Amino acid sequence: MAKILLIEDDKLIIKLYTGKLIDEGFEVVSAENGPVGLQMARKHKPNLILLDILMPGGLHGLSVLDILKKDQELQSIPVIILTNLDSQKMIALLKGASEYIIKANTDPSEIISLIKKHLKS
Amino acid sequence: MVLVVGLLITFLAWRYTRDNIATTTQNQFKAEVNEIEYALTRRIKTYSNILYALQGLFAASVSVDRQEWSPFVKTARIADYPDISYVGYIEVVRNDNKAEFTEKFRNDISTYAGGYPNLFIYPEGDRNEYAVVKYIDPENTESINVLGFDVYSSPERKAAFDSARDTNQPVATQLISLATDNSSGFLIAAPVYENGASINTPEERNIAIRGFVVIAFKTTDLFADAFPAGSHPAVSFALYDGNQVLYTNGDEQIRNSIHAHPYAATKTLTIGTRTWDLEVVSESRFANSFSKGTLPLVVGFGGIVISVLFFSIIYSFGQRTNQLIQLQSTALEATANGVMITDTSGIILWVNAAFTHLTGYEAAEIIGRPARMLKSSMHGREFYLKLWNTITAGKTWTGELTNKRKDGSLYQEEQMITPVKDQRGNITHFVAIKQDVSLRKETQEKILSTNKELEDSKKAMANVLDDLNTEKEKLEQEYVKDEAIFSAIGEGLIVTDQTGKILMVNHAFERLLGWKKSEVIGKDMVEIIPKYDENGTLILKENRSLTKILAGSDIKENTSTLAVTHYYVRHDGTRLPIMGIVTPILLNNQIVGAVQVFHDVTSELEVNRMKDEFLNIAAHDLRTPSAAVRGFISRVLDGDAGEISGKAKDLLQSAYEGNKRLIRLVDDFLMVSRIERGKIIVEPKPGKLEATIEKAVSEMAGLAKENDLYLKYDPVTLPNVLIDEERIIELLINLIGNAIKFTSNGGITVTHEVTPDTVITHVTDTGIGISATAQKQLFKKYFKVSSQEIAQSGLGLGLYISKLIMDGHGGKIWANSEEGKGATFSFSLSVTK
Secondary structure (H helix, E strand, O other): OOEEEOOOOOOOHHHHHHHHHHHOOOEEEEEEEEEHHHHHHHHOOEEEEOOOOOOOOOOOOHHHHHHHHHOOOOOOOOOEEEEEEOOOOHHHHHOOOOOEEEEHHHHHHHHHHHHHHHHOO | HHHHHHHHHHHHHHHHHHHHHHHHHHHHHHHHHHHHHHHHHHHHHHHHHHHHHHHHHHHOOOOHHHHHHHHHHHOOOHHHOOOOEEEEEEEEHHHHHHHHHHHHHHHHHOOOOOOOOOOOEEOOOOOOOEEEEEEOOOOOHHHHHHHEEEHOOHHHHHHHHHHHHOOOEEEEEOEEOOOOOOOEEEEEEEEOOOOOOOOOOOOHHHHHEEEEEEEEEEEEHHHHHHHOOOOOOEEEEEEEEEEEEEEOOOOOHHHHHHHHHHHEEEEEEEEOOOOEEEEEEHHHHHHHHOOOOOOOHHHHHHHHHHHHHHHHHHHHHHHHHHHHHHHHHHHHHHHOEEEEEEEEEOOEEEOOHHHHHHHOOOHHHHHEEEEEHHEEOOOOHHHHHHHHHHHHOOOOEEEEEEEEEEOOOOOEEEEEEEEEEOOOEEEEEEEEEEOOHHHHHHHHHHHHHHHHHHHHHHHHHHHHHHHHHHHHHHHHHHHHHHHHHHOOOOEEEEEEOOOEEEEEOOHHHHHHOOHHHHOOOOOOOHOOEEEEOOOOOEHHHHHHHHHHOOOOOOOOOOOOOOOOOOEEEEOOOOOOEEEEEEEEEEEEEEEEEEEEEEOOHHHHHHHHHHHHHHHHHHHHHHHHHHHHHHHHHHHHHOOOOOOOOHHHHHHHHHHHHHHHHHHHHHHHHHHHHHHHHOOOOOOOEEEEHHHHHHHHHHHHHHHHHOOOOOOEEEEOOOOOEEEEEEHHHHHHHHHHHHHHHHOOOOOOEEEEEOOOOOOEEEEEEOOOOOHHHHHOOOOOOOOOOOOOOOOOOOOOOOHHHHHHHHHHOOEEEEEEEEEOOOEEEEEEEEEEO
């Protein structure tokens, strides 16, 4: 069973995606900010990470992405950026994100399809 | 603008003044030459007249003796002329009369009681003929030695005397050393013939020669009188007798350098058979140094000549009343001036040859006729009445008048009419002496008209100067105003010349860039103030807008606007974000400089940054809950919460769509904001429009099908166009999406129209159409078709964004529609050249 780490600060969004992912049969761990997200990533070694960009706690999603992609053990984990900022797409993809998804423009079912796609490869 | 007008006026004034100076200078030079020439010719004429008067004395006397000569000369004050050194009489003596002549001379006791006991003809020796100085005036210790000198012994003198004898006119010698004191000078001699002898040919004259009346000049005296020191400072001139320089006011080399001067004139003067060359030159810069007031010298000159002449005649009358007949036939005949003798009623009794020459009337046809025959209609009755009253009262009348010749032509003469009285004091005759002053008049008029031209030119120049002064004052006032405005203006301002050198900057410039005005004036604007673009790249000189404007390569209605933010480098090296406008200064369609106005956009950038941030946060924070709403509804619709009824599904679907529109609106806001601020740059590149349309059509095909509408596009091969594919897809999705929204039956067709320069794409629907009023508003920001009651509008920013995208392509977008009959939206793209 694939393990998904969701790093996201908005409780409604956490509820939405956690619920959907569990319904789809994934194991889900979530973190409400960047530093916690990194700890979880190291601890749980997820198969895929869903990462928000704007989060409280000082550590920007893109910084988290940087750290993940420099970490020998974590860099191979696919990261899907889930955000409502559309200005960071280019930089996020350059930093190694696998997808850049605007939450407001995407239905949960579409996200599940993308996750499955990346877990296969 | 003021600057331009000022430059223009200065230029025009300069050109006008330059043209005038050229004319004026030429005229001034001409006037100068005329005056010099006249100063000489009038003297030559005076001397001739004096000689004629002396001739008259001899003509009136069988043998002029010293008793007659001396009083005549003294009373006539001939020797008072400052330029005349001596007046003399030279008698021709044949060798066989030598002893008799010498004897008689020695015994002449009219001046000295002892006579001239030591007199002899010198140089000594026997010659065929002698021309011996017999009288000289003034007779002083210096000149007395000349008595007895045989001028024929000097070849230079003899040549002139022979010429005078043969031609019966005054002739000047060449430059000689005067016998009186060896000073440099020359003689003018006029012949005296035997009374009553025939002198019609040179041969007859040679036989009839009796002597010569002579005037001697020292050149220094003559020219000092003619050309007082400083009289013609602006020109150099020289008077030549052949190759000999008689006089020069400066450079003797004039003749050799005459072609090297911008102004030059050569005049020839004649004294009998002798000619003098006058050469005048000047530099072009002489215009300012002209002397004024030469005219009075010229005017009033004739009077002297006439008084000399008249004296001689009256003298003769007084001495020789019993010899009137002889006088008439000789003395008066000989003079160059016209003489007319009338009775008291004005009937002409006698005229001389000069009178005939002057009036055209032969003596035979005029004698016995009234003098009024000569009247012209130029003078009124008053004039003649006054003249007549003067002379009948026993007084002399002098004046100028215009008379009429036999042939009807008019001439001007200076006339002196003197009543002749008998011993009882009754008037018996009138003697009129006439001098033709046409030549003098002509010269005078020439000078006057030249002077008038000069005056006119000067006036014109003065007027120009006045105008210039007025304009200058105006300009100065404007300048003060401009200075105030420049200083007060909050925008930085730089004025450069056509080479890009800084001419002027204002206070805002100093404040914004940290340069002092004095540090930058005259410096190259582009070099002293480097400019960086938005990405921090230095803009090279050839790409600076100033360079382009000055080169004339970037003139759009005289103004080039830089809409993009650039950075000027301050004095301290920091960068100042600016927006600037460069405007060329045009003068006669020539670019003479440029004005740059720049605006410090630091605060605008800050505001923009904040706006950006706000929009991003707002968008983010609006999107997040919307995303949640969307996600949850989506999940319910997907059946994640179990099977739902058809009605519930329908209601949830509406909620889902409404939420989507909200999200779309936020997206549009962001898009507009970003395009407007250049955050999203439209970058058209050569590409295939038909491929782009196919992509958009296939993307929209599903939506059309859902709404039971057709979406038709038949791909054709189009010329390559300049296209930003991503943006055009957005635009097409927008147009097709709108068409779907407003069409319930039929469908949408995409077609093309190709012109030489553009490809036009039409998106035509069979929908409800757009009213004429609404069509005008379509592409404006936040417009929403008000008549739409259909809930599914969301048209707001889509068309405005489409317009922004077309602006970025340099293309157009427009709509054609009739309400109820569908609509066609069209846009054009440029064909790649």
